[in-house]
Amino acid sequence: MPYDIIVIGGGPAGLSAAVQARARARSVLVVGARPEDIPLWKAERVENYLGLPGLSGRELLERFDAHAAAMGIERKYGRALNVMPDGDGFFVGVESEVETASAVVLATGIAHGGKYPGEAEHLGRGVSYCATCDGGLYRGRPVAVVGQSADAPAEAVYLRNLGCRPTYVARERPADLPADIPFVQGTRLEILGDGPVSALNVDGTDIPCTCVFLLRPSMAPAELVYGLELDGPHIVVDRDMAASIPGVFAAGDCTGGPYQVSKAVGEGLIAGHRAAAYVDRLRKAVPRDG
Numbered sequence: 379m380p381y382d383i384i385v386i387g388g389g390p391a392g393l394s395a396a397v398q399a400r401a402r403a404r405s406v407l408v409v410g411a412r413p414e415d416i417p418l419w420k421a422e423r424v425e426n427y428l429g430l431p432g433l434s435g436r437e438l439l440e441r442f443d444a445h446a447a448a449m450g451i452e453r454k455y456g457r458a459l460n461v462m463p464d465g466d467g468f469f470v471g472v473e474s475e476v477e478t479a480s481a482v483v484l485a486t487g488i489a490h491g492g493k494y495p496g497e498a499e500h501l502g503r504g505v506s507y508c509a510t511c512d513g514g515l516y517r518g519r520p521v522a523v524v525g526q527s528a529d530a531p532a533e534a535v536y537l538r539n540l541g542c543r544p545t546y547v548a549r550e551r552p553a554d555l556p557a558d559i560p561f562v563q564g565t566r567l568e569i570l571g572d573g574p575v576s577a578l579n580v581d582g583t584d585i586p587c588t589c590v591f592l593l594r595p596s597m598a599p600a601e602l603v604y605g606l607e608l609d610g611p612h613i614v615v616d617r618d619m620a621a622s623i624p625g626v627f628a629a630g631d632c633t634g635g636p637y638q639v640s641k642a643v644g645e646g647l648i649a650g651h652r653a654a655a656y657v658d659r660l661r662k663a664v665p666r667d668g
């Protein structure tokens with residue numbers, strides 16, 4: 379396995395898990411959205427994080443990032459799209475690439491908002507979560523980009539450069555969306571099509587398209603890992619932050635409230651520590667040289 383541990387989510391829980399696992403000499407990759415997509419980035423002041431009161435959310439995240447970088451933790455910015463068990467490890471699909479590890483820590487925060495009407499029915503038939511993976515299928519054709527993540531404008535540009543004809547749909551026009559990409563403001567969305575996708579309905583108006591790229595900063599755990607035991611939207615864990623699938627650990631908001639930085643960092647510590655111990659046990663059971 380190229381990595382001992384892959385951590386999904388670069389917020390407080392994910393970085394805490396990564397730092398702990400690195401401290402135990404494990405190789406760690408953190409897959410996560412860009413910092414601007416981490417909810418804490420928007421906090422004006424955080425007054426209740428022990429020892430560092432009064433920092434903005436952004437300042438706190440920058441400190442966490444700097445700590446992780448100083449520990450030699452590798453980062454990959456992008457969406458993890460799926461986690462699949464494979465023998466003694468896991469395949470993790472990240473956009474159009476695949477990474478492998480012996481253990482996985484889920485630190486994905488809370489996925490806000492449910493699925494859009496028509497989303498589940500059209501998955502693989504014109505609904506995509508990854509422009510890099512599927513853009514090539516829609517060259518020369520109209521597509522809709524539902525932009526909810528910080529990197530979505532860049533993904534729309536990527537699709538345009540590929541030869542697709544994107545229309546960008548969001549609550550408000552992002553400052554970095556080029557003027558030549560049409561923009562539609564809207565919030566109530568429905569994906570339409572008898573068979574493959576034929577249009578995206580935005581607040582009552584149909585936008586004809588052959589694919590809807592739903593670019594969200596996070597994914598619900600159930601979509602990420604098949605068969606994971608959940609309690610509502612939260613991942614069920616034990617005191618070791620172990621989830622229901624051996625080798626999968628979880629920490630932070632994704633395991634339940636209170637939704638607070640201190641709780642996320644504390645759970646991240648346990649998850650990183652226990653994931654490292656899990657990898658140690660695997661190594662003893664299966665010597666590397668066979």
Ligand SMILES: Cc1cc2nc3c(=O)[nH]c(=O)nc-3n(C[C@H](O)[C@H](O)[C@H](O)COP(=O)(O)OP(=O)(O)OC[C@H]3O[C@@H](n4cnc5c(N)ncnc54)[C@H](O)[C@@H]3O)c2cc1C
Pocket residue numbers: 386387388389390391392409410411415416417418420421422423424425426427435456457458459485486487488595596597602629630631632636637638639640642
């Ligand atoms: C405006 C605001 C103010 C707040 N103020 C405070 C405060 O004062 N004090 C306090 O203690 N807490 C505060 N919080 C709450 C705090 O931000 C959260 O509890 C904390 O960030 C949770 O950390 P986490 O690592 O579990 O999840 P998050 O910080 O949500 O990080 C999870 C990350 O994983 C990413 N992700 C999800 N799925 C995927 C995927 N499939 N692939 C790649 N990346 C993925 C998400 O995009 C996100 O960046 C505040 C939150 C907000 C929004």
